[in-house]
Amino acid sequence: MFVYEKKLQYPVRITNTNPKLAALIISQYGGPDGELGASLRYLSQRYSMPYPELKGLLTDIGTEELGHLEMIGTIVYQLTRDLSEEDIRTAGFDSYFVDHTAGVYPTAASGFPWSAASMQVKGDLIADLTEDLAAEQKARVTYDNILRLSDDPDVNDVIKFLRAREIVHFQRFGEGLRLAKDRMDAKNIYYMNPSFDR
Amino acid sequence: MYAESTRAMRENAMSMPAEAESTSGAAPANNGNGAVCQNGHGCLPGPCANLAFPFIAMQPENARRYGQKEALREGTLFPGLNLPFHRELTSRFPAVNTALSELMALDFAIDELGLYLTTHRDDEDALALFRSYIQLAREGREKYVAAYGPLLQTDDTQGGFTWLDDPWPWERGGND
Numbered sequence: 001m002f003v004y005e006k007k008l009q010y011p012v013r014i015t016n017t018n019p020k021l022a023a024l025i026i027s028q029y030g031g032p033d034g035e036l037g038a039s040l041r042y043l044s045q046r047y048s049m050p051y052p053e054l055k056g057l058l059t060d061i062g063t064e065e066l067g068h069l070e071m072i073g074t075i076v077y078q079l080t081r082d083l084s085e086e087d088i089r090t091a092g093f094d095s096y097f098v099d100h101t102a103g104v105y106p107t108a109a110s111g112f113p114w115s116a117a118s119m120q121v122k123g124d125l126i127a128d129l130t131e132d133l134a135a136e137q138k139a140r141v142t143y144d145n146i147l148r149l150s151d152d153p154d155v156n157d158v159i160k161f162l163r164a165r166e167i168v169h170f171q172r173f174g175e176g177l178r179l180a181k182d183r184m185d186a187k188n189i190y191y192m193n194p195s196f197d198r
Numbered sequence: 199m200y201a202e203s204t205r206a207m208r209e210n211a212m213s214m215p216a217e218a219e220s221t222s223g224a225a226p227a228n229n230g231n232g233a234v235c236q237n238g239h240g241c242l243p244g245p246c247a248n249l250a251f252p253f254i255a256m257q258p259e260n261a262r263r264y265g266q267k268e269a270l271r272e273g274t275l276f277p278g279l280n281l282p283f284h285r286e287l288t289s290r291f292p293a294v295n296t297a298l299s300e301l302m303a304l305d306f307a308i309d310e311l312g313l314y315l316t317t318h319r320d321d322e323d324a325l326a327l328f329r330s331y332i333q334l335a336r337e338g339r340e341k342y343v344a345a346y347g348p349l350l351q352t353d354d355t356q357g358g359f360t361w362l363d364d365p366w367p368w369e370r371g372g373n374d
Binding site: 167175181 | 248250251252253254255256257270272273274276279280281282283285286298299301302305306309310312313314316317318319348349350351361366367368370372373374
């Protein structure tokens with residue numbers, strides 16, 4: 001089960017209201033490469049993982065991603081505090097505001113709501129871990145793009161932390177794949193699916 | 199069990215002195231194939247590797263580590279995995295050095311070591327460090343809870359059901 005701890009993994013302290021930036025950052029909350037999809041992908045993939053290191057990795061990283069979801073939600077919330085009449089008419093934020101006011105809703109910046117179609121659980125460790133490697137890279141690029149678009153140092157301080165985590169997770173998923181390979185058929189790693197075939 | 203990767207890591211570790219809590223003095227490591235691995239590099243299992251399979255180098259044991267505050271600021275415990283983007287600004291954390299940020303730093307080091315141990319379960323030095331950080335965090339947590347209120351709903355605090363007290367982590371003052 002999960003137990004809530006009443007603190008963030010890394011401090012979020014945003015000084016300035018900036019609804020336009022919030023409407024971009026929301027993509028890491030509910031977009032195709034965001035933290036909600038990351039946590040559900042890993043926490044769902046772990047059931048069909050055959051080896052303890054892989055169960056551990058997906059549990060650890062999936063749990064950490066839930067903490068990142070909370071950090072992104074906090075950034076969006078703090079960027080949209082104290083909105084003025086003028087703020088809610090900001091191009092790019094007005095179309096979000098009309099549906100959600102100043103609530104935090106899992107959607108991509110494009111307006112497409114969070115969809116399980118942006119993730120996969122294939123039930124095959126090579127396919128799933130290879131997807132996870134790609135997922136970490138796609139999230140890393142989204143953070144790169146946020147750093148290109150944002151000039152708010154309070155926001156960027158948090159984004160650079162989250163970006164660094166993607167690289168560490170990529171490394172660990174790669175190591176997980178390496179450890180799994182050592183237990184599979186040495187000549188033909190595609191001989192069988194150890195999650196399914198007996 | 200996972201002989202190839204573990205053997206390669208051990209060979210690497212033997213020629214790489216431990217430098218916990220330090221960022222200086224990079225020592226090259228021999229990967230067993232005559233090649234030399236610098237910090238931030240690792241070794242493939244041998245001169246031959248499977249086709250049609252992606253390889254990420256195993257992080258060697260005894261890789262250099264940051265102290266916990268620097269680790270939280272950089273987003274990783276390991277200098278070798280710190281690969282920043284050119285547009286990053288210098289982080290200001292922890293400009294405000296609070297009891298909460300100290301606890302965050304300890305908890306982050308624990309998270310990062312726990313994740314490392316998931317793929318390096320035989321690294322006894324890392325396991326010992328993991329345990330010592332857990333002990334430090336346990337003490338820090340008790341002091342924090344006594345001074346500022348519960349982190350878990352079950353934390354024992356005086357003065358009623360203070361779990362509900364503002365600020366929550368996303369609110370103003372929730373990270374000070």
